[in-house]
Amino acid sequence: MSSSYPGKRLSTKGERCTVRYVGEVKGKQGQWLGVEWDDPTRGKHSGTHDGIEYFKCRTSHPTAGSFLRPSAAWDQPRTFLEALRTKYAAIETGENATNQNVIKISGKEAEEVGFEKIARQQAQLQNLRIVVLDELLVKAYDESNTSSEDSLDHVIKTCPNITDLDLGRNLFETLSEISAICDRLPKLKFLRLDANRLRDVSGLENSSNERSSGLAQLTSASLDHMLCKGKELETLLRSMPNVKELSASSNQLGSLDECSLPNTLHSITLEDNDFSSLEDIRLLGECCPQLRTLSLKNNQISSTYKDLQHKSTFKLPETITDLDLAYNNITSWNIINELSTTFPGLKHLRIAHNPLFSFLRSADGKPLTSADGYMLTIARLPQLETLNYSKITEKERLNSETYYLSQIGRELSLSPKEKDKDILASHPRWRELCEEYGEPKIERQAESKLDPNSLAARLLECTVYSPSTAGLSNLPNETNPLVIEIPKSCSIYKVHGILGRRLGVEPTHLHLVLETGEKDRVDMATWNGVEEWDSDQEDAEEVGEEWKEREEVLVPGTRPLGTYVDGSKARIRVELL
Structure with a gap:
């Protein structure tokens, strides 16, 4: 070869x-x-x-x-018109058709009603509007070896009405080859070039007038899987100055710093590239003033800024209302806190399947559910209208914001006062939420003066009672409880034994419930599917608003009592089995 x-x-x-x-x-x-x-x-x-x-x-x-080897068995390529006839005019129709296909359904021959009509319509290439020629080995025209009926000049006579054309996964080598075809399709608006590997991405050498070329009249283009870097994508798009919808996913884009995009863009999809921060796409703020929808799904984005020590602030167009950050590498709330500033017009966000929501912890280290992450995300973004395709109701926002405020208060309560400034800096909505709902009461525990190695420091003061509704007069009640000190290291087996002896009840008959004093939303415990708030389903259900006291059943086992309790006091409710 x-x-x-x-x-x-x-x-x-x-x-x-x-x-x-x-x-x-x-x-x-x-x-x-x-x-x-x-x-x-x-x-x-x-x-x-x-x-x-x-x-x-x-x-x-x-x-x-x-x-x-150059002598390998290479597949025979096709011209554009050869591929078109192969796909849409290969079925013989009419009175001259001799070999009719027999259609069988459940083993019985069926009358071919409608199939002949469809075949004839496909054969009428002049009426085709949507054409898909992907993976048909389409190549550039070699006029010296091309018959007159397959020549470029014959394209406009054969299929003048094409508006949508898919030339993905073919054998083109230059954009000029593609442009030569598009120049002869006067109604073309959408072009798909996915997975073509071009050695030359400049495309207007053969066009006498750039603005009247077929590529220049495009309003939508898909350039996925083309292994483009920033400069190559920019060169490609110079031939498409009027495109409004662009997909450039699965390329090799790590930054748009060297890629000026058309200022006509309304929507851009940049999924599955190599972006690691939102700053990598900051150029959109300069070149795309009409941008509305931005998809950055399945990148490696973990922060707003490239250099967290030397932040260079920027703002993307206020016209951007829809943002997709699903399947990235977000592990911190920082980037979510900054979305309101970076995307001032943001209304619709998708942020599912990020590591942050898999390992959520409360201020006191307890694991949180994905539903907690859902509410904490809503509370951080006051302008948001939908999250992961789910509409945010007024009641849902109210509950989310009050829950978030309580979590900030809890974090402050568990930290020394000198850390307040740093904590509040990580919650930019603190002051705004306090003005809306009132500042939560911060109850810091007094610093213990006990020697941490002393016995007193290792004891829990347990208030034990039986509710009056139980009607157990022989047990301590709410007004006259039993107060007893139990070592934190005691297993729940031993706790049952200790309380059984003090109360005169067989330990096996005791049902002990630890009252934490905290609250959970009822919907979080009962809604079958809340753990999937970050799923791909567009019909995600709304989250409810009911709350209940959080309790822990102290099931007999080897787990130490101290692992259930924060602080030095516990309140235990006794019920009999």
Whole structure:
């Protein structure tokens, strides 16, 4: 294959690849082609053989490359019109059709009502508006080897009404080749080029007038899986100055600092790239003043700023109302606290499946549920209208904000006063929420003067009672409880034994309940599915508003009593089995 060169697109047995090297391989006879497969799992190496690097793959996958003989069985490519006829005019119809397909349903022949009509409609290529030619091995036109009926000039005669065109996963090598086709489709508005691997992304060399070219009239484009870096994407988009909706997912974008985008954009999808902070896309604030929807799903975003020590503040357009940050690497509330400033117009947020919501802890170290994360996210973003496709009701916002305020108060109560400034700095809505709902009471426990190694420091003062509704007159009641000191290290087995002896009741007949003094939302405990608030379901249910006292049943076991209690006091309710 003397015509082979780096960048040439080939296919063998339906597997597409790009030539990255042409020449000899040490220890092997003859000429070889070093190729990078579109499917990176198809190969055996990354361009290195016996310690010698012959070529580099654009992907980082270790098995994206192979060496093939130039004489391999290569698949026959097609022109645009050949692919169009293969897909939409391959079925013979009308009176001249001799081989009718027999359709069977449950083993019985069915009359072919409607199928012939569909086939005829497909064959009428002039009426086609939506055309999908992905994976049909479409290549550039070689006018010297192309019949007159397949020539470029015949495109506009054959299919002049195409508005949506999918040319993804084909064998194009330059954008000019694609532009030559689009120039002959006067009604084209949407173009999909996914997984084409272009060696040249400049596309208007063959167009006499840039503004009248087929690419310039596009309003929507999909450029996914094209292995584009920032400058390459910018060059591609220069040929599409009027595009309003753009998808550039699964490329190699780590920053938009060197990628000026069309100022006409209303929606942009940048999923599955290499962004690590929101600052990586700050250029959108300068070049996309009309942007409304932004998807950054499945990146590695963990913060607002690249350098947390030297923050360079920025603001993205107020027109952005919809933001998707699902499946990123958010582990801290900081980035969520800063969303209101970074996206001042934000109304609709998706932030599901981030590590933060899998390992939530309260101020006192207790695990929180995903539903707690849902409410704490709502409370931090006052302008939000929907979260993970679920509409935020007024009652839900009220409960979320009061819950968040109580959590801040709890954090302050558990920390020394000198840490107040740092704690409140991490909760920018503190003052606003206090003005709305009143400042929570901060009850700090007095610093203990006891020697931590003394026996007194290791005892719990337990208030034990039986509720009056139980009607157990022989047990201490709420007005006259039993106050007893029990070592924190005592297992629950021993606690049952101690209280059984003091109360004159068989330990096996005791049912002990620790009253924590805290509250939980009833919906969090009862709604089957609240743990999935961060799911992909668009019809997520609303969260309720009822609350109940949090209690812990002290089930006999080896767990120490002290692990259930914060502080030096406990309140235990006694019931009989």
